[in-house]
Structure formats: C-alpha cells, structure tokens
Amino acid sequence: MKRSVAAIFALLIVLPAAAFAAGEDPSLPVLFYLVLILVSAKIVGHLAVLAGQPSVLGELLAGILLGNLHLLGVSGFTDIAANPGVDLLARIGVVVLLFQVGLESTLHEILRVGLTSLLVALLGVLAPFALGWLVGAWLLPDLSWYTHAFLGATLCATSVGITARVLQDLGESRSREARVILGAAVIDDVLGLIILASISGAILAAAEGAGATGIRPLAGIALKAGGFLVGSLLLGFLVTPRLFSTAARLKGAGVLIGVSLAFCFLLSYLAGVSGLAPIVGAFAAGLILEPVHFQKFGERNIHHLEEGLRPISEFLAPVFFVQMGTNVDLVAFASSGEAFWLALALTVAAIAGKQLCSLGVLEKGANRWAVGFGMIPRGEVGLIFASIGATLVLGGERIIDGVTYTAVVIMVIVTTLITPPLLKRSFQRQRAAERDNKL
Amino acid sequence: MKRSVAAIFALLIVLPAAAFAAGEDPSLPVLFYLVLILVSAKIVGHLAVLAGQPSVLGELLAGILLGNLHLLGVSGFTDIAANPGVDLLARIGVVVLLFQVGLESTLHEILRVGLTSLLVALLGVLAPFALGWLVGAWLLPDLSWYTHAFLGATLCATSVGITARVLQDLGESRSREARVILGAAVIDDVLGLIILASISGAILAAAEGAGATGIRPLAGIALKAGGFLVGSLLLGFLVTPRLFSTAARLKGAGVLIGVSLAFCFLLSYLAGVSGLAPIVGAFAAGLILEPVHFQKFGERNIHHLEEGLRPISEFLAPVFFVQMGTNVDLVAFASSGEAFWLALALTVAAIAGKQLCSLGVLEKGANRWAVGFGMIPRGEVGLIFASIGATLVLGGERIIDGVTYTAVVIMVIVTTLITPPLLKRSFQRQRAAERDNKL
Numbered sequence: 001m002k003r004s005v006a007a008i009f010a011l012l013i014v015l016p017a018a019a020f021a022a023g024e025d026p027s028l029p030v031l032f033y034l035v036l037i038l039v040s041a042k043i044v045g046h047l048a049v050l051a052g053q054p055s056v057l058g059e060l061l062a063g064i065l066l067g068n069l070h071l072l073g074v075s076g077f078t079d080i081a082a083n084p085g086v087d088l089l090a091r092i093g094v095v096v097l098l099f100q101v102g103l104e105s106t107l108h109e110i111l112r113v114g115l116t117s118l119l120v121a122l123l124g125v126l127a128p129f130a131l132g133w134l135v136g137a138w139l140l141p142d143l144s145w146y147t148h149a150f151l152g153a154t155l156c157a158t159s160v161g162i163t164a165r166v167l168q169d170l171g172e173s174r175s176r177e178a179r180v181i182l183g184a185a186v187i188d189d190v191l192g193l194i195i196l197a198s199i200s201g202a203i204l205a206a207a208e209g210a211g212a213t214g215i216r217p218l219a220g221i222a223l224k225a226g227g228f229l230v231g232s233l234l235l236g237f238l239v240t241p242r243l244f245s246t247a248a249r250l251k252g253a254g255v256l257i258g259v260s261l262a263f264c265f266l267l268s269y270l271a272g273v274s275g276l277a278p279i280v281g282a283f284a285a286g287l288i289l290e291p292v293h294f295q296k297f298g299e300r301n302i303h304h305l306e307e308g309l310r311p312i313s314e315f316l317a318p319v320f321f322v323q324m325g326t327n328v329d330l331v332a333f334a335s336s337g338e339a340f341w342l343a344l345a346l347t348v349a350a351i352a353g354k355q356l357c358s359l360g361v362l363e364k365g366a367n368r369w370a371v372g373f374g375m376i377p378r379g380e381v382g383l384i385f386a387s388i389g390a391t392l393v394l395g396g397e398r399i400i401d402g403v404t405y406t407a408v409v410i411m412v413i414v415t416t417l418i419t420p421p422l423l424k425r426s427f428q429r430q431r432a433a434e435r436d437n438k439l
Numbered sequence: 440m441k442r443s444v445a446a447i448f449a450l451l452i453v454l455p456a457a458a459f460a461a462g463e464d465p466s467l468p469v470l471f472y473l474v475l476i477l478v479s480a481k482i483v484g485h486l487a488v489l490a491g492q493p494s495v496l497g498e499l500l501a502g503i504l505l506g507n508l509h510l511l512g513v514s515g516f517t518d519i520a521a522n523p524g525v526d527l528l529a530r531i532g533v534v535v536l537l538f539q540v541g542l543e544s545t546l547h548e549i550l551r552v553g554l555t556s557l558l559v560a561l562l563g564v565l566a567p568f569a570l571g572w573l574v575g576a577w578l579l580p581d582l583s584w585y586t587h588a589f590l591g592a593t594l595c596a597t598s599v600g601i602t603a604r605v606l607q608d609l610g611e612s613r614s615r616e617a618r619v620i621l622g623a624a625v626i627d628d629v630l631g632l633i634i635l636a637s638i639s640g641a642i643l644a645a646a647e648g649a650g651a652t653g654i655r656p657l658a659g660i661a662l663k664a665g666g667f668l669v670g671s672l673l674l675g676f677l678v679t680p681r682l683f684s685t686a687a688r689l690k691g692a693g694v695l696i697g698v699s700l701a702f703c704f705l706l707s708y709l710a711g712v713s714g715l716a717p718i719v720g721a722f723a724a725g726l727i728l729e730p731v732h733f734q735k736f737g738e739r740n741i742h743h744l745e746e747g748l749r750p751i752s753e754f755l756a757p758v759f760f761v762q763m764g765t766n767v768d769l770v771a772f773a774s775s776g777e778a779f780w781l782a783l784a785l786t787v788a789a790i791a792g793k794q795l796c797s798l799g800v801l802e803k804g805a806n807r808w809a810v811g812f813g814m815i816p817r818g819e820v821g822l823i824f825a826s827i828g829a830t831l832v833l834g835g836e837r838i839i840d841g842v843t844y845t846a847v848v849i850m851v852i853v854t855t856l857i858t859p860p861l862l863k864r865s866f867q868r869q870r871a872a873e874r875d876n877k878l
Contacts (some may be wrong), residue, residue, distance in 0.1 A: 025530070025711055025716075025717060025830075026523070026526070026527065026530075027527055027530040027531065027534075027711075027717065028708055028711040028712065028717070030527060030531075031531075031534070031704045031705075031707050031708040031711065031717065032704075032708045034700070034701070034704045035701045035704045035705045035708065038697045038698070038700055038701035038704070039697075039698070039701045041697065042686075042689055042691060042693075042694050042697045042698055042701075043689065045689075045690075045691035045692075045694075046689040046690050046691050046694070048691070049690035049691045050690060055690075055691030055692050058691065084465070084523070084524075085524075085527045087465070088465065088466055088469060088524045088527065088528075089527075091464070091465075091466040092466065092469075092470075095466075095470070247481075250481055250482065250484075250485040251484075251485050251488040251489060251494075252481060252484035252485050252487070252488045252494030252497065253484075253494050253753060254481075254749070254750070254753025254754075254757075255481050255484075255485070257750050257753045257754060258477045258478075258480065258481045258753060258754070258757065259477070259478070259481055261473070261477055261754055262473070262474045262477035262478045262481075265470045265471075265473045265474045265477070266470075266474045268470050269467055269470040269471045269474065272464055272466075272467040272470065273467065277464075278464060278466065278467070278470065308749075308750035308753075309750065310693070310747075310750075311693070311696050311747040311748070311749075311750050311751055312750055312751055312754055314692060314693025314696045314697060314747075315693070315696060315697070315700055315751055318693075318697065391464075
C-alpha cells in the first residue's frame with residue numbers, strides 16, 4: 001500500500017524542474033511546488049500526530065526537510081521559498097489563519113476574562129519580551145537593539161492550540177486553569193501583535209531615515225497599532241452589523257465567504273498601508289465579526305463561516321508553514337556554535353518567561369504550574385513574527401538573519417514538543433494530590 | 440442600509456492605488472484587488488441572480504465594469520488583470536473549478552449515457568466547431584487558420600450549469616430530455632478539451648518552428664491529448680484506490696482536502712508540461728476520483744470533498760471570472776464594426792450549431808427543441824478557451840486578439856442570457872400539448 005505513495009514521490013523527483021522552462025504558463029512551477037508542499041505536509045503532519053504532536057509541527061518539519069534536501073544530494077527544491085507565487089499563497093494563507101484565530105474569540109470574551117487572566121497575560125508578555133531582549137543583547141551584542149527587541153517579540157504570543165488540545169484530551173478543558181490559560185492567550189495575541197507592530201514600524205521608520213531612531217517613535221507606533229486595533233474594533237461595532245445585514249440579502253453563490261474574506265482582506269490591506277503587518281488587520285477583522293452579525297444569514301451563520309474558512313486554510317496554511325521550514329538552514333545551524341547557544345538561550349527564556357506569568361494566578365488552590373506550562377508553546381505566531389523580521393532590512397542587514405531565524409524555529413519546535421508531557425504530568429499530580437487529601 | 444455599502448465603495452475609491460509603493464509587502468496590492476474583485480463580484484452577481492441569471496454572469500459583468508472604469512474617469516483599476524498575483528490566483532481558481540466539474544461526473548456515467556447522448560454530443564461539438572471555423576474564415580480572412588479553428592473550439596463545450604438550474608426550477612430535472620442534455624454535456628466537455636488541447640498544441644509547435652504547420656501535427660496532438668486523458672484515467676483506476684486508501688489512514692487536519700488538491704495539481708502540472716492546458720489535467724483528476732475511493736475516509740467521503748472545495752472555488756473562481764471581464768475592451772468593441780459583426784455571427788453559429796445536435800435525438804416523442812435549447816449556453820468553458828487563446832502568440836500576433844476576445848465574451852453572455860426563457864417556453868408548450876392530447 002505504501003508503494004503507491006513511494007511511486008508518487010519517485011515521480012516527483014524524476015520530473016526535472018528544468019521542464020518548467022518549456023511551459024508558457026507561469027502557474028506550472030507553482031502547481032508543482034504545491035503538490036510537493038501538500039503531500040509532504042500531510043505525510044510528515046501524520047507522523048507528528050502519531051507522535052502526539054500537532055500537525056502544524058509536522059508541516060514545519062516537512063519544510064525543513066524540503067529546504068535541506070540538497071544535503072542529501074537532491075537539488076531543485078531550494079527554489080520553493082523564493083518562488084513569488086508560493087510566497088503570495090503563503091502570505092494569503094497566514095492572513096486567513098489570523099482571521100480564523102480572531103474569529104475564535106470575541107471582544108466580549110476579552111473584556112470578560114477577569115483579573116487573573118489579565119495579570120497572567122501581562123506578565124506572560126512582559127517577562128518573555130524582557131528575557132528575549134536580554135538574550136539578544138547578551139549573545140548578539142554586535143547587532144542593533146532592534147534585533148534584540150524583535151527576538152523578545154517572537155517570545156510574546158502564546159500559541160494556545162496545542163494546549164487546548166491537550167486539555168481536551170485530559171478532560172480538563174472546563175477547569176479553572178483552562179479558563180485562565182485560554183483567556184490570557186487571547187490577550188497575549190493582542191499584546192504580541194501591538195509589540196510586533198511597534199517594533200517593525202520603528203524599524204521601517206529608521207530604515208527610511210524618517211527621524212529619531214530611539215524609543216519615542218516606538219511608542220508612537222505602539223500607539224498607532226493600538227489605535228488601529230481599537231479604531232477598527234469601534235468602527236467594526238458601528239458599521240459591521242449594517243454591512244453584514246445588507247450582505248445577507250445578496251443572492252448568489254458564496255456570498256458569506258466572499259464578503260467575509262473581502263472584509264478580512266480590506267482590514268489587512270489597511271493595516272499594511274498604515275505600516276502595520278497585514279495580519280494585525282486580519283486578526284482585528286476576526287475579532288470584530290461576532291455571531292450576532294450573521295443572524296440575518298439565517299441558517300448560514302458564523303459557524304458556517306468558520307466551516308467555510310477551514311478548507312481554505314487547510315489548503316493555504318500548510319504553504320506558509322512549509323515555506324517557514326524551508327528557510328531553516330541546517331548547515332548554518334550545525335556549523336555555528338552561536339546558533340546552538342542562541343536557540344538554547346531563547347528556549348530557556350521562552351519557558352522561564354511563561355513560568356513567571358503563573359505568579360499572576362491570584363486564586364488559592366489553583367494549579368499554578370499547569371497555567372505556566374500551558375502558556376509555553378509559541379507555535380505559529382512566533383514563526384510569523386520571525387518571518388516578518390526576516391523581511392525587514394536596516395542598514396543593509398536583515399533584522400532576523402538566517403542563523404537567528406533558525407534559532408527561533410528551534411525554540412518554537414522545542415516549546416511545542418515539551419508542553420504536552422509537562423501539562424499531563426502536572427494535572428495528574430494535582431488530581432492525585434486532591435485524591436490523597438480526600439482520603 | 441445601502442449607505443454602508445456605498446461608504447465601503449467610497450473608501451475603496453478614495454484609497455489611492457499609489458499607496459502600494461509605500462508598502463514593502465508584495466501581497467498588499469493583491470489584497471486590495473481581492474477586496475475589489477470579491478465585493479464587485481458578489482454585488483453584480485446578486486443583481487444577475489435577481490434578473491434570473493446565474494451569478495457567474497454577474498461576476499463577468501463586474502469584471503467588464505472594473506476593466507472599463509477608466510471610461511468614467513476612474514483610473515487605477517486597469518492594472519487588475521495584469522497583476523501577476525491576481526493572475527496566479529485566477530489560474531489556480533480555474534484549475535479548482537475544472538476539478539469540481541470533473542468530480543460532478545464519473546467515468547461510469549460517461550460510459551453509460553447511451554447512444555442518444557453520444558450522438559447529441561458528437562453533433563453538438565462538430566457542428567459548432569465547423570460553424571465557428573467558417574465564421575472566422577469569413578470575417579477574419581487575414582488571420583491564420585489557427586485563429587479560425589480556435590474560434591470553432593470556443594463554441595464546442597456546453598456549460599450545463601445554467602441549464603441544470605433551469606431544469607430544476609421547472610421540475611424537469613429527471614425528464615428524458617434532462618438526462619440526454621446532462622449526459623451529452625459531459626462528453627462535450629471531454630471532446631472540447633481534446634479539441635482545445637490539439638489546436639493549442641499545434642500552435643505551440645508552429646510557434647517553436649518545430650515542424651510542419653499543417654493538419655498532421657494537429658492530429659498528433661489530438662492523439663496526445665486523448666492519450667493523456669485515457670492514460671490518466673487508466674492509471675487513475677489502477678493507482679487511485681490504493682493511493683486514497685493509504686491517504687485515508689493519514690492523521691492530522693485537512694488530509695482529505697490536501698491530498699485531493701495535491702492530486703488535482705499534480706495532474707494539472709503533468710498536463711501542463713506535456714503541452715496541454717493545466718485544466719485538462721484538473722478535469723481528468725476530477726473524473727478519476729469516484730465515491731468508492733473515499734469509503735475509507737469514513738464519514739468524510741467524497742461529498743465532504745465537494746463541500747470542502749466549494750469555499751475554495753467561491754473564493755478563487757470569481758477572481759478568474761472578474762479577470763476575464765476586465766480583459767473586455769468596450770472601446771475597441773464600440774469603435775470596431777468588425778467586432779460587432781463577429782460577435783453576432785459567432786452567437787448565431789453557437790446557437791445554430793447546438794440546434795443541429797438535436798437531430799441526434801433518436802427517441803420519438805422526445806422534445807428535440809428542448810434538448811437543442813438546453814445545449815446553447817457556453818459559459819465558463821468558452822471563456823477559459825478564449826483566455827488560453829489570448830495567451831498564445833504566433834508570428835508576433837496573439838491567436839485571439841482583443842477584439843476577437845471581446846466578441847467571444849459577448850457570445851458567452853448572449854447564449855447564457857437566452858437559454859432560460861427558450862427552455863421554459865419549450866417545456867411549457869410540450870406539457871400543454873401533452874395535456875391537450877390527453878383531453
């Protein structure tokens with residue numbers, strides 16, 4: 001049975017990449033790369049799930065594999081990450097992904113998480129940000145403070161997907177700890193995006209030589225990013241209900257998906273031209289849309305939107321994660337002691353920073369360790385931040401160079417890998433202790 | 440309520456296209472164009488549906504509107520069709536669309552349609568092909584026979600979607616006539632794709648100066664196209680069941696969509712490097728996949744695949760149709776008498792050609808007129824053919840130039856517009872006659 005898969009793979013490798021030159025159609029190389037990306041993402045994703053890990057980790061590993069195949073003497077795939085078509089699909093994929101993440105939470109939820117979640121989120125952003133900055137200043141003293149701050153930013157946002165799945169598996173998804181973690185993770189995302197927007201905005205301003213390169217423009221851009229989020233949320237509350245009750249009256253195929261995607265792309269575009277990352281707009285679009293806006297769509301309500309977005313992101317998000325993986329340079333990592341120590345220090349900072357945040361848990365008897373462990377994984381948001389850093393250039397140097405990027409990816413992989421066992425053991429000990437107390 | 444829509448539109452027009460230059464992110468102009476495309480497609484699609492027409496017609500009209508906005512003094516949108524990112528998304532959209540069309544029919548159905556459908560399909564391809572060729576030779580005598588043959592090819596394939604909807608509305612979708620039309624339309628698609636592949640292959644060969652530019656290479660490429668379809672169908676029957684029962688065991692998110700799209704893109708790519716249009720491969724991929732391959736996916740069977748593909752094509756297919764519309768040059772059409780007569784003659788050839796095919800209906804008492812009327816609409820497949828012709832160049836001239844392209848689009852619009860009333864009247868007369876006979 002596995003032979004058919006092997007045959008397909010052999011076919012893919014036999015087909016010479018040189019054949020592209022013959023075709024007139026510019027989509028042919030993209031189609032070829034999409035086959036490679038989707039097949040490898042699903043196969044390595046399967047292996048990751050078998051090993052108890054989320055499939056996104058497998059997609060990332062599939063990308064690392066494809067990007068480093070030249071080490072095994074197989075050439076012709078190094079072009080994947082550089083292909084402008086693949087790059088565009090990856091960018092649209094990550095916009096749709098952040099729209100989905102935004103849809104999963106509503107503004108009401110954010111305003112309602114309570115003091116503990118708020119404290120956990122604030123500590124869980126500030127502590128890793130400071131620790132990441134320190135790691136950068138310590139191990140990369142020759143680079144500018146922008147790089148150090150960017151490293152701090154990649155450590156901010158929690159990727160709560162893996163934690164949510166583990167909590168579900170343990171039957172703890174309605175526990176007090178779960179509520180604290182999930183609430184804090186939402187605020188994390190918002191704060192992380194504001195920090196990302198501020199730093200990248202300051203770098204863009206400095207690159208254009210538009211003014212002072214100090215803390216003041218940074219604060220200005222943080223204000224702008226926060227203002228964009230708050231402004232679009234306010235505008236959303238005023239305009240969106242009317243907009244979507246008008247849209248609900250449109251007849252024809254795919255109105256719900258079409259209008260919602262247009263809304264998401266519009267805010268992404270507006271964020272982009274305001275100097276913020278397009279994902280900030282996509283996330284805001286997701287936050288704004290709430291079930292109530294879809295009442296007029298009758299049967300086809302917001303759950304149908306989430307269902308409709310799923311195939312689109314199942315198609316495009318792996319393109320992003322595989323592309324992220326192909327950018328990892330294993331040779332540079334293996335041959336540079338710096339990269340190893342950077343990855344190690346970043347990982348320690350990532351874990352320690354989120355343990356500090358458990359001090360924000362005010363309730364007595366709550367499992368502080370579990371909250372801290374649940375906040376560890378960085379996942380997609382850290383990767384997205386690193387990939388944005390890799391596109392920013394200041395004084396002819398990339399803010400996040402190849403070695404630093406690879407160290408961030410290693411940090412993301414390790415934090416994702418260690419969360420499930422830590423979380424499981426912590427809950428098992430707690431429940432065992434509770435049983436002992438009752439006896 | 441309409442004010443919010445107007446506000447969004449005003450916003451889109453106020454936002455200067457020049458702002459793109461400021462952004463570093465190459466996806467920003469694409470995001471902006473996607474907003475324009477999706478919003479205009481859904482609004483004009485809505486108007487089309489209100490007028491009893493399919494929404495694809497509205498999407499086409501939205502494109503014509505966007506592409507000719509400069510006539511109203513609004514500039515900055517002429518770039519849409521030329522943007523390589525929009526072009527890539529349109530190309531992927533049409534590949535996914537043909538994959539869906541292929542999925543809707545199975546090889547069993549094609550082999551089972553019966554003699555009447557086969558005859559209707561053969562006549563319904565040969566008659567419009569010959570008439571279209573004659574129209575080209577008559578009105579465009581200075582152009583090569585490749586252009587004349589290409590015009591014939593754009594008239595071959597029936598776009599049965601609109602007919603199927605009208606039949607459903609009339610409660611006739613299980614009638615004898617409906618079965619003949621739907622069966623013949625499937626064979627139409629196959630024959631049309633073979634003719635398209637043959638002619639475009641011959642043009643590519645002639646453009647490379649690779650040999651004789653006569654009928655012989657044409658026959659060779661027809662053989663190749665037919666061989667590709669038959670070969671991939673045979674290979675599909677041998678490999679696909681194993682491939683998909685292996686894939687069904689993969690764990691992780693989006694395996695069904697990922698593996699199916701990879702299969703579709705692989706065959707599209709193989710068709711492309713064989714010198715055929717990628718859509719030929721996408722259609723073959725759809726034909727090969729049958730419900731039986733998805734049994735192992737358990738609950739998530741082929742209907743889930745069709746449901747999963749719908750949002751993807753609801754997102755990407757409008758990009759294709761709007762892009763097609765933007766290529767229509769209203770000024771060239773209005774200022775050229777040639778274009779008007781060409782559009783008129785093509786439309787007459789398209790209608791007359793499909794009326795001839797009703798001679799293939801062998802059964803007595805069947806409504807021959809209804810079968811002929813049902814085969815009239817050309818829709819997406821004719822447009823796809825014309826767009827492929829517009830990309831082919833021979834001796835420095837495009838095979839389908841701007842004026843000819845516009846004439847084909849007009850033909851598609853008119854054949855789509857006249858089908859519903861003709862079909863309705865024909866069935867109503869027949870049923871009235873049957874009632875009279877019974878009384």
